[in-house]
Amino acid sequence: MSATVREAPVIKVxxxxxxxxxxxxxxxxxxxxxxxxxxxxxxxxxLRIVQKLLLESEAFDHSCGWFGLDRPKSSLTHHFKALRExxxxxxxxxxxxxxxxxxxxxxxxxxxxxxxxVAAWTPPDTA
Amino acid sequence: MSATVREAPVIKVxxxxxxxxxxxxxxxxxxxxxxxxxxxxxxxxxLRIVQKLLLESEAFDHSCGWFGLDRPKSSLTHHFKALRExxxxxxxxxxxxxxxxxxxxxxxxxxxxxxxxVAAWTPPDTA
DNA sequence: CATGCAGTACGATTAAACTCGTACATAGGA
DNA sequence: TCCTATGTACGAGTTTAATCGTACTGCATG
Numbered sequence: 001m002s003a004t005v006r007e008a009p010v011i012k013v014x015x016x017x018x019x020x021x022x023x024x025x026x027x028x029x030x031x032x033x034x035x036x037x038x039x040x041x042x043x044x045x046x047l048r049i050v051q052k053l054l055l056e057s058e059a060f061d062h063s064c065g066w067f068g069l070d071r072p073k074s075s076l077t078h079h080f081k082a083l084r085e086x087x088x089x090x091x092x093x094x095x096x097x098x099x100x101x102x103x104x105x106x107x108x109x110x111x112x113x114x115x116x117x118v119a120a121w122t123p124p125d126t127a
Numbered sequence: 128m129s130a131t132v133r134e135a136p137v138i139k140v141x142x143x144x145x146x147x148x149x150x151x152x153x154x155x156x157x158x159x160x161x162x163x164x165x166x167x168x169x170x171x172x173x174l175r176i177v178q179k180l181l182l183e184s185e186a187f188d189h190s191c192g193w194f195g196l197d198r199p200k201s202s203l204t205h206h207f208k209a210l211r212e213x214x215x216x217x218x219x220x221x222x223x224x225x226x227x228x229x230x231x232x233x234x235x236x237x238x239x240x241x242x243x244x245v246a247a248w249t250p251p252d253t254a
Numbered sequence: 255c256a257t258g259c260a261g262t263a264c265g266a267t268t269a270a271a272c273t274c275g276t277a278c279a280t281a282g283g284a
Numbered sequence: 285t286c287c288t289a290t291g292t293a294c295g296a297g298t299t300t301a302a303t304c305g306t307a308c309t310g311c312a313t314g
Contacts, residue, residue, distance in 0.1 A: 033251070034174070034244060034245075034248050035168070035169050035170065035171050035174055035248075036169075038165040038166075038168050038169040039165075039166070039169035041162070041165050042162050042163075042165040042166035042169050043162065043271095043272085044162050047161070047162055063290075063291090064290075064291065065289095065290070065291090071273085071274085072273075072274050072275075073274090073290080073291060073292085074273080074274055074275075074276090074291090074292080074293085074294090075272080075273055075274060076291085077291065077292060077293085078271090078272075078273080078274090079272090081292095082271090095280085095281055095282085095290090096279095096280060096281050096282085096289075096290045096291070097290060097291075098290085098291065098292085111244050112240070112243075112244075113239070113240025113241070113243060113244065114240070114241075114244060116239075116240060117161060117238050117239075117240065117241060118161075121161050121162075124160070124162075170301095170302085190260075190261090191260075191261070192260075192261090198303085198304085199303075199304050199305075200260080200261060200262085200304095201261090201262080201263085201264090201303080201304060201305075201306090202302080202303055202304060203261085204261065204262060204263085205301090205302075205303080205304090206302090208262095209301090222260090222310085222311060222312090223259075223260045223261070223309095223310070223311055223312085224260060224261075225260080225261065225262085
C-alpha cells in the first residue's frame with residue numbers, strides 16, 4: 001500500500017566552501033515564508049527535484065540535466081526558478097551550467113521537519 | 128524579529144464520539160497526497176484557519192463564523208471546501224451549520240511534523 | 255407563515271501559474 | 285572559427301485558482 005510511512009531518511013548537510021560563485025538572487029533566511037515554501041513544494045515535479053537533491057546528491061551541486069527530467073528546457077528553467085525564489089534551493093552559475101542544491105540548514109532552522117516530509121514523499125504513479 | 132522559531136505548541140487531539148453526523152466527502156487517510164495538502168496550506172487565509180483550529184479550538188468542531196474572517200461568505204465556502212477536499216479538515220453538517228476540525232490524527236500519521244509547522248506559523252502583517 | 259440566519263451553488267471576472275516553442279547567449283572543443 | 289551543449293529570456297496559449305455578487309436552501313423562532 002502506498003500509505004506506509006517511510007523511515008526518516010538521512011539528509012546530508014553539504015558544507016559550502018568559500019571560493020564559490022555568488023548565488024543567484026534568493027530570499028534571506030529570515031524572509032522565508034511558510035506559505036511560499038509550501039506553494040513551491042505543492043507541485044509534483046518540484047517535489048521530485050527537491051527529493052532527488054535530498055536523497056541522491058553528492059557533495060557538489062547539480063546541474064539541471066542531472067535530474068533526467070523529460071520536459072522542455074524552458075519548463076525546467078521555470079521550475080528551478082520557482083524553487084529558488086521561494087527559498088527552497090540555492091543556485092550558482094558555473095560557466096554554462098547553473099547548479100542547484102537545497103538550502104537544508106536554512107529550511108531546517110525555519111521549518112524543522114519539512115524536509116523530512118519531502119524526503120519521505122512517495123511520487124504519484126504518473127510522473 | 129519575525130524569523131524566530133517558536134517553541135513547539137501543544138496540539139490537542141480531539142477524540143470523536145460515535146453519534147455524529149456523517150462527514151462530508153473527503154479523501155481517505157491512505158489517499159492523502161503531500162503535494163495536495165501542501166497546496167491547500169499554501170494560502171495565507173487557509174493557513175490561518177488551520178492554525179486557529181489547532182491552537183484555539185475547543186473539544187467541539189467550529190462553524191464558519193467562529194473564525195471571524197472578514198470575507199464574503201462565498202469566499203469562505205470556497206476555502207473551507209478546499210481544505211476539506213485536500214484532506215486537511217473534516218466537515219460535518221449540524222442542522223444549518225457546517226462545522227470543521229483538523230484531521231490531526233490522519234495528518235500526523237501520514238505527514239508527521241507538518242501540523243507543528245502550521246501551529247508555529249507567523250502570519251504576514253497584512254492579513 | 256413570515257422573517258432572519260448560516261451557509262451553499264452558480265457564474266463572471268480577474269489574476270496567477272503551468273507548458274512550451276522559439277530565439278538567443280556563452281563556454282569548450284574539434 | 286564553427287559547432288555543439290547547457291541553459292536563459294520572452295512570449296503565447298492554456299489551465300487553474302482566487303474573489304465575490306447574487307440567488308437560493310433549510311431551520312428556527314416569533
